[in-house]
Amino acid sequence: MxxxxxxxxxxxxxxxxxxxxxxxxxxxxxxxxxxxxxxxxxxxxxxxxxxxxxxxxxxxxxxxxxxxxxxxxxxxxxxxxxxxxxxxxxxxxxxxxxxxxxRNHKKDSLATREEYDRIFNYRLPKVGEVIAIMPVGIAVNINQLYKLLSFKKNRDKFRFKDRLIQHEREAYVDHRYTPEVVERWTGLRGDSLAEFIRLYRPSYQFLANAPEYDLLYFIKTAYKQYSDSLQRLAH
Missing domain, CATH: 2.60.40.1120 (Carboxypeptidase-like, regulatory domain)
Incomplete structure (x- = not known):
């Protein structure tokens, strides 16, 4: 049983x-x-x-x-x-x-936000949205109460919301930190370019507030570290 x-x-x-x-x-x-x-x-x-x-x-x-x-x-x-x-x-x-x-990153991002609008804006109801104190007593919004108590559904939706946000941030990094940009300032190509991009990938938090000059400085600094590591391996 x-x-x-x-x-x-x-x-x-x-x-x-x-x-x-x-x-x-x-x-x-x-x-x-x-x-x-x-x-x-x-x-x-x-x-x-x-x-x-x-x-x-x-x-x-x-x-x-x-x-x-x-x-x-x-x-x-x-x-x-x-x-x-x-x-x-x-x-x-x-x-x-x-x-x-x-690819138009802004257009793609807006399309994703529109398609999953209910997920991006999903939140738990506030106390005032569930219970209202009235002169004749207390009124309970059954729909909001059910939403508040749907623990598994809420957990799944918040997890998916986190995944969508992470996907959106990774897409933004790919939009700014492209192989074309890295190749232009480092001269790397082929497997060396792919390895450099994998090893030295800037974070979303950095790129969200970084102007083009800061991104260029990041690439040049990372390229120097990459070149120095190759020289040490050669010796």
């Missing part, structure tokens, strides 16, 4: 999520990785773009495929009742700069 109760509590709320993944011109995408970030399990889309994955309301899916922009999506009750339809944006490349179209 104890084993059955434990198993039932683990599986409670989990359902088999079904869906299709599409790309350019709404064509089905095969071999797309769909990972449930909340459970750690994942699957791959079939040649028709179809996939099945165990999930429950509020889980976060991460979709990724070669040549396409990765995407995060929250599972809702509507998705579990029907079939999920997901569309990935294609990445376009060229030989000299690796990207034909320059």
């Amino acid at each position: 104890l084993i059955l109760c434990t198993t039932a509590s683990i599986l409670y709320g989990q359902q088999q999520l079904q869906g299709h993944v599409y790309g350019k011109d709404s064509l089905a995408l095969a071999s797309v990785s769909i990972q449930n970030k909340s459970t750690g399990y994942g699957t791959i889309s079939s040649p028709s773009g179809y996939f099945e994955l165990t999930a429950h309301n509020g889980d976060t899916l991460l979709l990724s495929a070669v040549g396409y922009v990765s995407m995060l999506r929250i599972v809702t009750k509507d998705h579990l009742r029907g079939q999920m339809r997901l569309y990935l944006k294609q990445q376009v490349f060229e030989l000299n700069t690796f990207q034909i179209e320059q």
Whole structure:
């Protein structure tokens, strides 16, 4: 009985999520990785773009495929009742700069904020929003009280909010600290350039308040440290 109760509590709320993944011109995408970030399990889309994955309301899916922009999506009750339809944006490349179209970081950030507006602005209700003292007694807002007491749902939403903010900050760092900028001031290329960017990556907190001069100073200082370390290894 104890084993059955434990198993039932683990599986409670989990359902088999079904869906299709599409790309350019709404064509089905095969071999797309769909990972449930909340459970750690994942699957791959079939040649028709179809996939099945165990999930429950509020889980976060991460979709990724070669040549396409990765995407995060929250599972809702509507998705579990029907079939999920997901569309990935294609990445376009060229030989000299690796990207034909320059990504507009501000536009992308605003689009993400708009798409996940309810998550970014999610907060717990204040006491005055739950309980109101009136001349005839105390009034309780049932909806706000339910929201306040939904501990697991609140925890999941705050975790996803933190992940979105972290993703947004990493995108900002990538927007300013680009391989083109580093190559221009260091002359590094290929594997050396990739290694330098990996080893000397500025933080979001620094770049959020740093003008271009400070970024240039950071790159030059880091390049001197990088060159000195290579010379020590050579000897």
